[in-house]
Amino acid sequence: MAHRWKNNLTMSDVTPRDTYLNRRRFLAATAALGVAAGAGPAQASAAKLKPNSWQEITNYNNFYEFGTGKEDPAAYAGALTTSPWAVTIDGMVERPGAFDMDDILAAMTIESRIYRLRCVEAWSMVVPWNGFELADLLAMAGVRPEARYVRFETLYRPEEMRGQRYPIVEWPYVEGLRLDEAMHPLTIMATGLYDKPLPNQNGAPLRLVVPWKYGFKSIKSVVRITLTDTQPRGTWEKSLPNEYGFYSNVNPNVDHPRWSQASERRIGGGLFAKKVPTLMFNGYEKDVAHMYQGMDLAKYY
Ligand SMILES: Nc1nc2c(c(=O)[nH]1)N[C@H]1C(S)=C(S)[C@@H](COP(=O)(O)O)O[C@H]1N2
Ligand SMILES: [Mo]
DSSP states (O other), X not given: OGGGOOOOOOGGGOOHHHHHHTHHHHHHHOSSTTOOTTSOHHHHHHTTOOOOOHHHHHHSOOOGGGOSSTTHHHHHGGGOOOSSOEXXXXXXXXXXXXXXXXXXXXXXXXXXXEEEEEOTTSEEXXXXXXXXXXXXXXXXXXXXXXXXXXXXXXXXXXTTOGGGGSOSSOSSXXXXXXXXXXXXXXXXXXXXXXXXXXXXXXXXXXXEEXXXXXXXXXXXXXXXXXXXXXXXXXXXXXXXXXXXXXXXXXXXXXXXXXXXXXXEEXXXXXXXXXXXXXXXXXXXXXXXXXXXXXXXXXXOO
């Protein structure tokens, strides 16, 4: 379907640093995305952002719980019941328990973040998320000082998630972050898109978004968050450890064993659009590189 989409993005369209550093003003300026023009210098660059369309973002998905085709999630994720929903936060926390989605939403301030999304398969989009910082959610449970990592788990419900009836990967889908990555202000839990509730195919009702990492780290439909002192093994790391590492930071200089990561195809650019260069840490280098100082990124891929 990609050939039907019209959109022309360039790297300069996206200025994520301004967007998030000025997020409160950005939010105050507008309820709708992209209406921030003229509200001040910070908003001037934010207004240049050109997100992919709703149609693109909700019809070209990876969500293997509903099948491996890009159009399977849009076709089949409607079967998922997302209310009621609870997220268990456990492990090394002060107040472990099941947190009801309604209570989470009541406690959080929903904000807008326009982020790049770069899939490890070398395609990308720009997505206007709504959500809140993961750090604020973790604060509800109280992170204990011995915690070093965060492990996330997707719902396991094969009656509604038809892909889970097949051993495509090990279910439930699992991902993990180092605690400093989880606490980073760029790391959010998304609850919406374009100021509308998150569609099921995008990971309703709550999905992780870590914009400087390959898309598969951004786990969907999360039901459990565990604070731990042990590095979690994600679903893709377990399946193909020499292809997908724990860190999975977007890096144009470290190729996937089977393809180059130096450039990417923008969804919506059309079939014959030129690939655009992939940016270090997906363009978030200034904000996140300090966390990986001194690490050999080819070794810790
Ligand atoms: N539970 C779960 N989360 C997942 C996936 C998945 O298959 N299952 N796919 C990942 C991959 S590979 C990508 S690129 C993004 C895609 O997010 P999007 O469909 O909202 O663009 O979701 C990630 N989160
Ligand atoms: Mo992906």
